[in-house]
Amino acid sequence: xxxxxxxxxxxxxxxxxxxxxxxxxxxxxxxxxxxxxxxxxxxxxxxxxxxxxxxxxxxxxxxxxxxxxxxxxxxxxxxxxxxxxxxxxxxxxxxxxxxxxxxxxxxxxxxxxxxxxxxxxxxxxxxxxxxxxxxxxxxxxxxxxxxxxxxxxxxxxxxxxxxxxxxxxxxxxxxxxxxxxxxxxxxxxxxxxxxxxxxxxxxxxxxxxxxxxxxxxxxxxxxxxxxxxxxxxxxxxxxxxxxxxxxxxxxxxxxxxxxxxxxxxxxxxxxxxxxxxxxxxxxxxxxxxxxxxxxxxxxxxxxxxxxxxxxxxxxxxxxxxxxxxxxxxxxxxxxxxxxxxxxxxxxxxxxxxxxxxxxxxxxxxxxxxxxxxxxxxxxxxxxxxxxxxxxxxxxxxxxxxxxxxxxxxxxxxxxxxxxxxxxxxxxxxxxxxxxxxxxxxxxxxxxxxxxxxxxxxxxxxxxxxxxxxxxxxx
Numbered sequence: 167x168x169x170x171x172x173x174x175x176x177x178x179x180x181x182x183x184x185x186x187x188x189x190x191x192x193x194x195x196x197x198x199x200x201x202x203x204x205x206x207x208x209x210x211x212x213x214x215x216x217x218x219x220x221x222x223x224x225x226x227x228x229x230x231x232x233x234x235x236x237x238x239x240x241x242x243x244x245x246x247x248x249x250x251x252x253x254x255x256x257x258x259x260x261x262x263x264x265x266x267x268x269x270x271x272x273x274x275x276x277x278x279x280x281x282x283x284x285x286x287x288x289x290x291x292x293x294x295x296x297x298x299x300x301x302x303x304x305x306x307x308x309x310x311x312x313x314x315x316x317x318x319x320x321x322x323x324x325x326x327x328x329x330x331x332x333x334x335x336x337x338x339x340x341x342x343x344x345x346x347x348x349x350x351x352x353x354x355x356x357x358x359x360x361x362x363x364x365x366x367x368x369x370x371x372x373x374x375x376x377x378x379x380x381x382x383x384x385x386x387x388x389x390x391x392x393x394x395x396x397x398x399x400x401x402x403x404x405x406x407x408x409x410x411x412x413x414x415x416x417x418x419x420x421x422x423x424x425x426x427x428x429x430x431x432x433x434x435x436x437x438x439x440x441x442x443x444x445x446x447x448x449x450x451x452x453x454x455x456x457x458x459x460x461x462x463x464x465x466x467x468x469x470x471x472x473x474x475x476x477x478x479x480x481x482x483x484x485x486x487x488x489x490x491x492x493x494x495x496x497x498x499x500x501x502x503x504x505x506x507x508x509x510x511x512x513x514x515x516x517x518x519x520x521x522x523x524x525x526x527x528x529x530x531x532x533x534x535x536x537x538x539x540x541x542x543x544x545x546x547x548x549x550x551x552x553x554x555x556x557x558x559x560x561x562x563x564x565x566x567x568x569x570x571x572x573x574x575x576x577x578x579x580x581x582x583x584x585x586x587x588x589x590x591x592x593x594x595x596x597x598x599x600x601x602x603x604x605x606x607x608x609x610x611x612x613x614x615x616x617x618x619x620x621x622x623x624x625x626x627x628x629x630x631x632x633x634x635x636x637x638x639x640x
Contacts, residue, residue, distance in 0.1 A: 172196040172579065173210050177218035181558045182225050189560060194223055196541040199579030204535055221547030221573060222559045224515075225534050226313075226361055227478045228284025228522035230438040231388060231417045231467035235293045235303060237275035239472040240604040246473070246619050248394070248447040249626050254619025255472060258635045260285065260293045260323040262610040265302035267603050268293050272306025274596050275471065280312055280582045282477030282569035283544040284468075284518075287312060288415060288438075290361045291618055292319030296330040297340050304348050307356050310580050311590065313542060315526055317361035317388045320376050334372050343422045345383045352384070355578065362389040365400030370407075371470040373400070377409050386413060386527055388438075392426070392450050393418035393621045396630050401426040410435055415525050417467060420450030424459075431460040436525035439517075440469035441485040447473070454489040454509075463521040478518045479567050486514040486564060512560040530585055545574035548586060 172195075179192035186204055193208040194201060227373050239259060246437050263271075271290065279287050289307060291477045294300040300318060307314045322329060322336075341360065349358040360380035364425055368386040380387045392399040399422055404410040412434030419437055422430070430437070439452045457464045466481045468474070486509055493508035523533025532542045547553045575583035582589060611618060 170198050170215060170579075171210070171213035171314075172541075172576075173208065173213040174216050174218050174223055174543070177221045177223040177547075178556060178559045179204060179535060180222055180224040180515075180563070182515065183534040183536045186536065187521060192223075192598040193536060194543065195575070196543070196579045199541055201535055201539050201543075203536050203537055203542050216545075216574065218545050218547070218574070220554075221545050222562060223485065223535070223543060223545050223555055224559075225519045226532065226542035226544050226575065226577065227283050228286040228533065229279060229284050229468050229478060229518070230288045230415055230436075230465040230514050230522050230525050231290055231440060231469060232275070232279070232287045232476075233292065233470050233472075234275035234279075234287065234289045235263065235271040236309070236470055237271045237278060237473040237476075238267065238600045238607070242472045243470070243619065246447070248449055250619035250621050251447065251470070253625060254320070255470075256292075256323065258611055258616055258618055258620050259607065261295065262607045262614075263295070263299070264462060265296070265298040268299050269302035269309075270596070270599055270603055272303050273309045274508060274600055275476065276307055276310030276312040276314065277588055277591055277593070277596070278476040279468075280310065280570065280575050280577070281588055282479065282559075283546065283572045283575055284476075284478055284524065285313055285542040285544070285575060285577050285582075286315075286522075286528070286532060288315045288317060288359065288386070288388055290317045290319065291471040292321040292361055293321050294321075294340070294395060295323055300340065300344050303350075304344070304356065304571070310372040311355070311577060311580065313355045313532070313540075313577055314384050315357050315359040315388075316348075317359035317386070319361040320360070320363045322363075334368070334375065338375055341379055342383070345385070349383075357386075358383060359386040359388060363388060363403075364390050364394075364397070366398045370403065372638045373404075374407065374409060381413070386415065388415045388417065391416035391419050392421040393444075393476065395421050395450070396626075399426055400442075401429050404428045405433060412436070413527070414612065415465075418444060418449060419453045419456070420444060422453070422456065424456075427456050427460045427462070431462055435462075436465065437462050438465050438467045438525065439485065440467040441481050441488060442474040443467075443469040445484070445488065451492065452485060452488055454485065455492060463524065465516050465522040466517045477569050479563065479569075482514050482518060482564050484559070485517065486511065500537065510560070511558065511564040514564055515560055541576055541579040543574075544572055544574045546571050548573045554639065
């Protein structure tokens with residue numbers, strides 16, 4: 167039997183490729199980590215046969231913005247506002263994380279993603295307190311077996327002790343070290359990205375320096391944009407300076423004006439929406455409607471499991487429900503009823519497959535079950551009550567599926583989850599370590615005498631005032 171050939175036989179194949187469509191019953195042949203054939207029936211003699219009859223076979227899902235390092239603090243900020251999060255996690259928790267904590271967080275967070283059928287993450291890694299933290303974050307991702315873009319965060323966590331990096335130039339220099347040390351090939355499972363410091367919190371020249379450093383290394387750029395109503399978005403300034411572009415994933419974008427949306431569209435910038443975070447932390451309406459008006463294809467983000475879930479089924483379901491409601495609210499309030507839904511389940515699955523693959527610069531590699539693409543594949547079904555029957559495969563994935571229903575997950579043709587269990591991971595041991603990690607981190611914070619979330623009275627007003635003084639547009 168050829169171990170480098172796998173035949174997924176007899177499933178309902180949701181290809182997300184408009185040329186192939188959805189096969190009610192079909193086979194998927196994988197060879198050397200690549201999809202080589204998709205058809206109703208394939209005559210294959212030598213291959214590892216996996217019977218997926220009664221299951222849905224689909225592309226692996228892609229998360230375009232995840233702070234993976236926070237996984238050991240699951241639900242810590244369940245009742246926090248965004249401002250509480252900025253003070254509590256960014257200024258309180260982050261300084262208390264040591265390199266081993268970041269490594270564990272990234273490994274466990276990536277396994278959490280894989281367990282739920284997320285095969286690729288754009289890791290917004292903004293706990294790089296020292297070079298060792300960045301190295302540990304990359305190690306954690308690689309140990310998990312996930313496909314990832316490691317977004318090196320330039321953010322300064324401002325610990326009580328003097329920071330490791332003397333100035334912003336030292337951080338840019340460490341980004342170059344990380345690029346040269348860890349990322350010699352763009353064909354690896356983990357590739358290089360850059361996570362920018364929020365616009366308006368530093369002088370404009372530092373934003374320019376971060377973008378230029380990323381582009382010198384051909385790194386995907388990810389940045390939080392338009393998520394705080396009292397801070398500038400920077401979209402107009404970036405466009406005027408020639409810095410806005412298609413190599414950027416802009417996250418949230420709740421506060422953008424129509425003019426700023428048009429600039430995003432004109433420059434080919436990408437959009438990541440964190441539905442669960444944005445609705446729960448009071449950040450405004452998720453930007454599906456604005457994206458639609460301006461022809462921008464939305465993508466989805468789990469954002470922070472320190473608040474919410476780490477699976478994209480939930481984000482897709484919430485996003486679809488929100489936008490269907492928003493599209494009918496005016497009609498309802500006027501006494502009318504819709505006669506057709508504004509977005510289908512299949513439309514919504516594009517957010518975390520083909521749209522997301524394009525956003526992370528991998529449209530030619532992942533995002534659909536197209537021959538020639540990498541074999542990032544999920545198989546859902548099994549004994550769960552919600553999985554029988556699956557009359558509408560897209561509807562089943564969006565409305566009926568949970569991580570427990572994900573039976574198999576392949577990344578580049580390798581099983582990361584098989585028969586409902588993660589492969590190659592001591593999950594009980596990792597969970598025990600996660601509990602201990604959380605206890606240590608919270609103990610360090612308590613020893614510092616700072617309560618969580620630690621938002622001081624008028625603290626946000628001080629942040630806004632400081633931003634106004636620092637911000638110098640071009």
